[in-house]
Amino acid sequence: MEKNRVLKILPGRVREMIEKEIDTYEGLQEIKLRTGKPLLMRCGGEEYIPGRGHPYIVTAEDVRETIDYASNYSLYAYEEEMRQGFITIEGGHRVGMTGQAILEKGQVKNLKYISSVNIRISHEVQGCADQVFPFILCRRQLKHTLIISPPGCGKTTLLRDMIRQISDGNQYIKGMTVGVVDERSEIAGCYMGVAQNHLGIRTDVLDGCPKAEGMIMLIRSMAPQVIAVDEIGAREDVHAIEYAMHCGCRMLATMHGASIEELRRKPVSGKMMEEKRFERYIILEGKAKIQGIYDENGKLMEKKI
Structure with a gap:
């Protein structure tokens, strides 16, 4: 996995926590940030809370920074993707989001007040078929x-x-x-x-x-x-x-x-x-x-x- 493509969209505090926890990035599947909740990760099919007994509590600023980095500070440029609740970053990794839906004629147009982010790591396993x-x-x-x-x-x-x-x-x-x-x-x-x-x-x-x-x-x-x-x-x-x-x-x-x-x-x-x-x-x-x-x-x- 080209880890820098994922790490570069994370706030420094979150990035440091993940780098301390993980020796290899091959098994990393998801990174979940929820405002006011512990940072969560899924590796090798198992979810766990990094921090070794001292979990990192995600802040609203962490979520905002992640969204800014993922969208290059222009979330509205990804409006079409946002209708489905995510954007795709370089490397094919998906950044899913939840918050308040903005509706237009009964259809989701975008999201605001985003409080949760789920980064799903794209993995290729050549030969698995x-x-x-x-x-x-x-x-x-x-x-x-x-x-x-x-x-x-x-x-x-x-x-x-x-x-x-x-x-x-x-x-x-x-x-x-x-x-x-x-x-x-x-x-x-x-x-x-x-x-x-x-x-x-x-x-x-x-x-x-x-x-x-x-x-x-x-x-x-x-x-x-x-x-x-x-x-x-x-x-x-x-x-x-x-x-x-x-x-x-x-x-x-x-x-x-x-x-x-x-x-x-x-x-x-x-x-x-x-x-x-x-x-x-x-x-x-x-x-x-x-x-x-x-x-x-x-x-x-x-x-x-």
Whole structure:
């Protein structure tokens, strides 16, 4: 991890506390600042309070400084991103915020009186998708694949490496053109329009665009062989996925969930399973650890990879 990209947006007092606590930044996942509350960090899947018994209490000034540094003192320049509650900084790291919503015609326009900041560290784990390729290909043809896990268990990390390998090509598959609809700037981690994560030489990214609209735009403009999206769930997403499949695109997507049984119970995913829209389901149980891979019928193919 290029730690300076994250540390430079933190106030000096917070930065010093973190530097005292951490020997390596590879496992750092989140830094949370809440006004009047202890500084929190998540490393290696575990949350803890730095300070060795003497926690650092975050001040309103700490939060304000962090926002100023992250936005280059111009939060309104990030108004489009702020509607979703975060901005993306160089390196693809996400700075999430909460406060009072500013509404315009019933829609969130921006935030003010920001009291909490959550810095999510972008991690690339190149090679983490190696183990799934024997299961998501048949006669060297990519299967429509859905990755399922609870939040924070690595589904975006796995998706990112699948995109990279499919785009570049590997021992299992010839390189293919991939279109990525990155609604929340989390897959590519675009900063000023440039992807900060490695997604391969044949990948085109539509950043900050709603998934359903973006999929149709990519099909019309870039002729992708594969379309990848993160965290589907709305009915309009499903309609766009069906359209993309009918156009001959192979689909890679992620969805929140904990098991194949839970997927069957949900109205949207249950209907997709009934119609066998996806041909492979990869279930993660934490830190990109695979709980099981299932076929289009929901039958277990491989467990605990």
